[in-house]
Amino acid sequence: MSARILLVEDEEKLARFVELELQYEGYQVTKAFDGRRGLELLSAQPFDLVLLDIMLPEINGMEVLRRLRRTSSVPVIMLTARDAVTDKVAGLDLGADDYVTKPFAIEELLARIRTALRKHTPAQEEDILTAQSVKMDVRRRTVTVGDTPVELTKREFDLLKCLLENKDIVVTREQLLENVWDVHFDGGTNTVDVYIRFLRGKLDDVFGMKLIHTVRGVGYVIKDEDK
Ligand code: CA
Numbered sequence: 066m067s068a069r070i071l072l073v074e075d076e077e078k079l080a081r082f083v084e085l086e087l088q089y090e091g092y093q094v095t096k097a098f099d100g101r102r103g104l105e106l107l108s109a110q111p112f113d114l115v116l117l118d119i120m121l122p123e124i125n126g127m128e129v130l131r132r133l134r135r136t137s138s139v140p141v142i143m144l145t146a147r148d149a150v151t152d153k154v155a156g157l158d159l160g161a162d163d164y165v166t167k168p169f170a171i172e173e174l175l176a177r178i179r180t181a182l183r184k185h186t187p188a189q190e191e192d193i194l195t196a197q198s199v200k201m202d203v204r205r206r207t208v209t210v211g212d213t214p215v216e217l218t219k220r221e222f223d224l225l226k227c228l229l230e231n232k233d234i235v236v237t238r239e240q241l242l243e244n245v246w247d248v249h250f251d252g253g254t255n256t257v258d259v260y261i262r263f264l265r266g267k268l269d270d271v272f273g274m275k276l277i278h279t280v281r282g283v284g285y286v287i288k289d290e291d292k
Contacts, residue, residue, distance in 0.1 A: 068113040068182055069093045073103035073129065074144065075121050083116070086171045092178075100124030107133055114182055116174075117161075118144045119152050127155060134160040140181040144169075194229035196287045197274055201229055210272045217267065220245065224260050225268075228277065228287040237284035261285055 070092045074080040077098060084094045095112070097103040101123040107115070115133070119126035130141060143156040143164040153164050162181050165174050194201040201208050206222060208215045217225065223245045228236060238254035246256065261277060269276050278286050 067091045067093050069095070069111065070114045070116060070178070071095050071097065071103065071106055071112045072116045073097045073100065073121060073126065074116070074118040075099060076118075083171070083174070086175070087178075090175060098122075100126065100129045103129050104132060107137065107139075112139055113185070114178060115139055115141045116144060116178075117141055119156070120146065127152075127159060130156065130159045130161060138185075140185050142174075142177055142181055194226065194232075196229055196232050196289055197276060198272070199225075199229075199268065199276060201226060210268065210274075213272075215267055215271075217264075220260060221264050221267070224257075225264055228285060232287050232289065235280045235284050235286045239284075241284065257285075 070087055072080055072083055072087070072094055074083070074096070075098050080096050080098065084096055087094045095106060095110075097106055100121040103115075103117070103121070104124065106112075117126045117129060121129070124132075126143060130143070133139070133141070138160075140162045141160070143152070143161045145152045145156065145164050145166055156164055162184070163177050165177055192203055194203060198211050199208065200210075201222075203226065208217055208222065208225065224241065227241060227244045238257045241257045242254060245260075261279075265277055268274070276287055278288060280286055
């Protein structure tokens with residue numbers, strides 16, 4: 066299904082031009098010419114991405130963004146006036162994903178749209194991940210070893226999933242932090258080690274296997290072979 070884009074822009078000629086270009090690329094486009102109408106549309110139907118002008122009648126773009134972010138994490142690309150640095154900073158602070166400076170080349174806008182949509186589209190997940198006798202059902206969020214179910218916390222599950230998805234590939238502590246905890250840490254990677262210990266306690270220790278291997282100074286790897 067093609068992505069649904071809401072374009073909130075009061076310059077009707079520009080809006081029409083962008084709409085045509087986006088439609089040509091296969092997107093479904095809905096237009097709003099002022100902020101109030103934009104918010105109405107956003108609360109009435111789902112969109113995959115919002116292109117949001119800042120200088121808008123009724124309710125300006127910053128306020129639209131502020132209100133939108135109370136309830137929605139839909140990707141938003143702000144359309145800002147040239148050199149309006151404070152607008153860009155304020156927009157990003159309020160939760161915009163990106164901004165494009167007017168006047169923009171349509172190719173640039175299209176590239177930004179593709180990037181924003183890609184970031185928000187979860188990669189196709191494998192349903193079942195395995196290593197040795199460990200089996201993870203990603204959709205049901207269950208883990209079994211042989212026939213025995215294993216209770217994991219959400220964090221432990223996500224950590225194991227990340228390692229299973231990268232089976233036979235060493236995953237660094239930083240990558241694990243980024244993927245499982247969704248943060249960039251400058252040195253707080255001890256957290257990872259702690260949770261690896263929890264996982265080993267529930268898997269390696271209980272079932273007498275060597276599942277999670279430490280690669281000293283680098284990170285961790287799960288291997289299919291038990292050595
Ligand atoms: Ca405007």
